[in-house]
Amino acid sequence: MARLVLDQITREFGDFVATDRISLDIEDGEFLVLLGPSGCGKTTLLRMIAGLLEPTSGSIRIDGEDITALPARKRDLAMVFQSYALYPHLSVAKNLAFPLRVRGMPRTEIAERVRAAAEAVEIHHLLDRKPKELSGGQRQRVAVARALVREPKAFLMDEPLSNLDAKLRTATRRELAALHRKLGATFVYVTHDQIEAMTMATRIALLNRGRIEQYGTPEDLYDAPGSVFAAGFIGSPAMNLLDATLTTTDGKISVFAPGVEAVLWEGATPERDVVLGVRPEHLAVYAGGAPEAVPTAGVALRGTVDLVENLGREQLVHCIVGEERVTVSCGREEDWRPDQLVVLAAPVSHVHLFDRGSGRRLEWRPDPAAQSVADAALAADAAQVGL
Ligand SMILES: Nc1ncnc2c1ncn2[C@@H]1O[C@H](COP(=O)(O)OP(=O)(O)OP(=O)(O)O)[C@@H](O)[C@H]1O
Ligand SMILES: [Mg+2]
Structure with missing residues (x-):
C-alpha cells in the first residue's frame, strides 16, 4: 500500500530540462499512467521514483516518508522494464525466486510466493523453462510475476507491453488491469499509447516536454481536454482543430472561419483568436444545401468530401473545409463520394474552444453576473475563491 507524492521534481541533463517541476499526488491503489510522446520525460520521471536517478531538485514521499535520498533497493518498489x-541462464522459477533469495527470505516462504505470483499471471506451467524457451508474451508475464513476488508498496512499469504484437498487447492490457483490481496496489505505468492509458488508468498524467499538460481521469482528458496538445493527443482519429475567430453576432457568441459557422451561447465577448475543436465521432454529415441540417446552437462546417475510408464497422469521411481537413467518423448507412458538397454539424455540447496564443482550454461561464469565455483553469480557480 502506498501513496506517492512528487513535489516539484526537476531533472536536468546539462542545460536540458527533462522534467520541469512536476508535482503529482498519487493515491493509494491508483493506476496512474504517465502518458506522452517520445522524449517527454516519462522514463526519467519513473526512474526518479524508483530511485535509479536522482532529481536535480524536488522531493518524493511515500506514505509521508521522504525517500528522495533513499537508495532504490530500500524503497520497496518493484519496476518492470x-x-x-x-x-537467461536461470529457469523461470529461479528468476522469480531471485529477488527474494538476495533478501535472505526462508525457502518455504519463497516457494509459496513464487507459486502465488506464477498463478496470478498464469505461468505456473512454465516454471521449469528458461527465458529463451518462452514467447514474448510469456516473458513479459515472468517479468510481471518477478515484481509480484516481492509484494512491494507500489509497481512501476515502463512500457511493459511495447514488445508484444497488437493482439497480445490487448490481452495483456486486460490482464494487467484485472491484476491491479485484484491486488488493489498502487501502479505507476508509463506508455505513449493513449488506448492503454484510456483503458487502464484511474488517472492519467499527460506529459509534454517535461511538464504536466493535464492530470485527470481518462474521462476528464477525453471530455474536456485542457489544451490543444491534450485535445490532439487523446482520441483516434484525432480531434479536428481549426483556427477561427470568436466574436459576437446578434447578441450571441459565435465562431467563424472559412466554411465554419458556430453559434454557441447568448452573450457577448471581445473578439479573439481561438482554435475550434470537434471530435470526428461528434460530427454528423448531411448533403450540402440542406439548411435544416444546421443546428440552432452548435457548429456547422461547409465543405466537400475528399476521401472516404471504409473501416467495416464505420466509415471515415475526410472533408476539406476552407483550406483545412476535417474528419468525420460515422455509420455506413449512407454513401459519401469524393467532391460531394456536405455540411458537417455538431451540437454546442461537443464544441471545444482553446485560446490560440496559450493553447489553453476556454470555457463559457453561464453566470449572468460574470458572463465570459474564460481560460478553463482560471475559471475553475475563480469559482473556488467565489468570484
Ligand atoms: N542520461 C541522459 N543524458 C542526457 N539526456 C537524457 C538522458 N536521459 C534522458 N535524456 C533526455 O531527456 C528527455 C526525456 O527522456 P525520457 O527517456 O524520459 O523520455 P520518454 O518520455 O521516456 O521517451 P520514450 O517514449 O521515447 O521512451 C529526452 O529528450 C532524452 O534525450
Ligand atoms: Mg521512455
Whole structure:
C-alpha cells in the first residue's frame, strides 16, 4: 500500500530540462499512467521514483516518508522494464525466486510466493523453462510475476507491453488491469499509447516536454481536454482543430472561419483568436444545401468530401473545409463520394474552444453576473475563491 507524492521534481541533463517541476499526488491503489510522446520525460520521471536517478531538485514521499535520498533497493518498489531483464541462464522459477533469495527470505516462504505470483499471471506451467524457451508474451508475464513476488508498496512499469504484437498487447492490457483490481496496489505505468492509458488508468498524467499538460481521469482528458496538445493527443482519429475567430453576432457568441459557422451561447465577448475543436465521432454529415441540417446552437462546417475510408464497422469521411481537413467518423448507412458538397454539424455540447496564443482550454461561464469565455483553469480557480 502506498501513496506517492512528487513535489516539484526537476531533472536536468546539462542545460536540458527533462522534467520541469512536476508535482503529482498519487493515491493509494491508483493506476496512474504517465502518458506522452517520445522524449517527454516519462522514463526519467519513473526512474526518479524508483530511485535509479536522482532529481536535480524536488522531493518524493511515500506514505509521508521522504525517500528522495533513499537508495532504490530500500524503497520497496518493484519496476518492470520494457525489455524484460530476465536472467537467461536461470529457469523461470529461479528468476522469480531471485529477488527474494538476495533478501535472505526462508525457502518455504519463497516457494509459496513464487507459486502465488506464477498463478496470478498464469505461468505456473512454465516454471521449469528458461527465458529463451518462452514467447514474448510469456516473458513479459515472468517479468510481471518477478515484481509480484516481492509484494512491494507500489509497481512501476515502463512500457511493459511495447514488445508484444497488437493482439497480445490487448490481452495483456486486460490482464494487467484485472491484476491491479485484484491486488488493489498502487501502479505507476508509463506508455505513449493513449488506448492503454484510456483503458487502464484511474488517472492519467499527460506529459509534454517535461511538464504536466493535464492530470485527470481518462474521462476528464477525453471530455474536456485542457489544451490543444491534450485535445490532439487523446482520441483516434484525432480531434479536428481549426483556427477561427470568436466574436459576437446578434447578441450571441459565435465562431467563424472559412466554411465554419458556430453559434454557441447568448452573450457577448471581445473578439479573439481561438482554435475550434470537434471530435470526428461528434460530427454528423448531411448533403450540402440542406439548411435544416444546421443546428440552432452548435457548429456547422461547409465543405466537400475528399476521401472516404471504409473501416467495416464505420466509415471515415475526410472533408476539406476552407483550406483545412476535417474528419468525420460515422455509420455506413449512407454513401459519401469524393467532391460531394456536405455540411458537417455538431451540437454546442461537443464544441471545444482553446485560446490560440496559450493553447489553453476556454470555457463559457453561464453566470449572468460574470458572463465570459474564460481560460478553463482560471475559471475553475475563480469559482473556488467565489468570484
Ligand atoms: N542520461 C541522459 N543524458 C542526457 N539526456 C537524457 C538522458 N536521459 C534522458 N535524456 C533526455 O531527456 C528527455 C526525456 O527522456 P525520457 O527517456 O524520459 O523520455 P520518454 O518520455 O521516456 O521517451 P520514450 O517514449 O521515447 O521512451 C529526452 O529528450 C532524452 O534525450
Ligand atoms: Mg521512455
